[in-house]
Amino acid sequence: MHASLAIAALVLFVAAAVQTLTGAGFGLTAAPPLLLAAPALVPDTLLWLTVVVTGCSVWADRSALDWGFARRCALAAVPGTAAGYAATAVLPNSALAVGIAVTVVAAGCAGLAGLRVPVTATSTGVAGFTAGALNWVAAMPGPPVTLIYRARDAATVRGTLSLIFLAVSAVTLAVRYGSGQADAFAALRSAGLAGAVVLGAIAARPLCARMSSAVVSRAALALSTAAGLALLVRTLV
16 A cells, blocks of 8 residues: 555656646646556546646746636636536447547647647637546546647746646536545545645756747647547557
């Protein structure tokens, strides 16, 4: 038990550092090893810890946040989460996971190849809605948001992405608790592991100044694409 917690703390430290540097990747980095070492922490404890690490990033980059974009995405994520909840109730999990994974990988590859989706009210709403649905179904809200969002300042990219993922995770937790699906002890477990997450965020913070907005955006997009590949492999193998 103690060994599992020590591994979980190390995993969460690294995942928090990745999230702090890029504005994305916490769930992707943490979930696979946690499912092996401490499966009870996924998904609810991990969602609580996502709130912690994204909250740290939002606070650190609070002066650079794109509140308008984040607000539109967060509002659209509410019905998106409901749609994800409904989809899991009526569709086979494997078929749903494969469809999501293929879509995420295709979108991620297109973004890395240079595709730029214009940031409009419609595209922002679609990104937020899809992020909410994907977070419920597959714990990966990043791909639709990272595909469309660009900013000149790296702090704006990191902070704004983190703010959106904080809101989406909070909505997902609310639905899970409201529907009776959440682990009753998840919040308590997250309190015991929050220190590792905060330390990871603090350790990575000095490196943030060395990363340009282009590097941060591409790193976030690459992590989202990797999440889609991981989901596809996990579903098919």
